[in-house]
Amino acid sequence: MEADRMEKMHSLVKETLDKIRPYLQSDGGDIEFVDITDDLVVKVKLTGACHDCPFRMQTLKGGVEQALMKEIPEITGVIAV
Secondary structure (H helix, E strand, O other): OOHHHHHHHHHHHHHHHHHHHHHHHOOOEEEEEEEEOOOOEEEEEEEEHHHHOOOHHHHHHHHHHHHHHHHOOOOOEEEEO
16 A cells, blocks of 8 residues: 555544544543554554453454444454554
């Protein structure tokens, strides 16, 4: 993917994460953007209470992934690292 497009994608991901961050923080957690793979999978790190939460995969797939894919249709998935 060309550098300009990837840079824009990074910005869009960060903006979208900023929109959902308050929901995670309200439960004592947070999320950090790590990277985007060449096949457009977003890598994130769940922190705080979200890191060890038994529902973290539901939060990741049902919340974070859906929000990112809605805002940025090119995204193919989200994984925690």
